Amino acid sequence: MHAAPLAIVIALLLATLLLASLRRVPEGQVYTVHRFGRFVRALPPGLHLVVPLVDRIAHQVHLIGHHVELPARPLGRTTASADLYYQILDPLRTGDALDSVDEVVLRQADAVLAEVGPQAENGWPVAAEALKAELNRRMGGLGLRIIRCSLHPGA
Structure with missing residues (x-):
């Protein structure tokens, strides 16, 4: 019972x-x-x-709608700040970087900005496209894609 x-x-x-x-x-x-x-x-x-x-x-x-701002950094003979807009295409490839994805993008952008410095001589849009292309090349393996990049004169 x-x-x-x-x-x-x-x-x-x-x-x-x-x-x-x-x-x-x-x-x-x-x-x-x-x-x-x-x-x-x-x-x-x-x-x-x-x-x-x-x-x-x-x-x-x-997965979409991410925006990070890179503070002013040396770019060629001047300084520049950047606005980066990105999305996560493959979260499984991003893995544990998802917990700090903005910081990952900022670290990569900081490293790449020094490399594209000479492109600034050809104008801001050319340097911004070079920055976007190199970031996409580096972060494609993480399942991330920069969809828009703009550079601004730093203070």
Whole structure:
């Protein structure tokens, strides 16, 4: 006689555990999953299972609409700042860099800006295109794409 209430309690616990394991990632976003504080995987849009009490959603990252500003840096004989707009094309290739994707783009842009300095002699638009092309070449392996780049005289 006591087996029925016990079976109901167990069924309710299992249903609760299943519901706690489900995560729905909206279209246009990706979630990073951390286990014991370390990146384990990225969840693309859709319905996914995670291990409750072990896995934690660390960041919710939008795939499009990213904008970063590179502060004024030397560019040829002058200084320039840059506005970069980018999107994440392949979040699985981006991997644990998703947790700090803006910083990754800024570090790469800082390194590349020194290389395209001589292009500034041909005008700002030429230097901006050179910066965009080189950044796309370097970050393509990470699943990132610079969609717009503009350079401005620094202060």
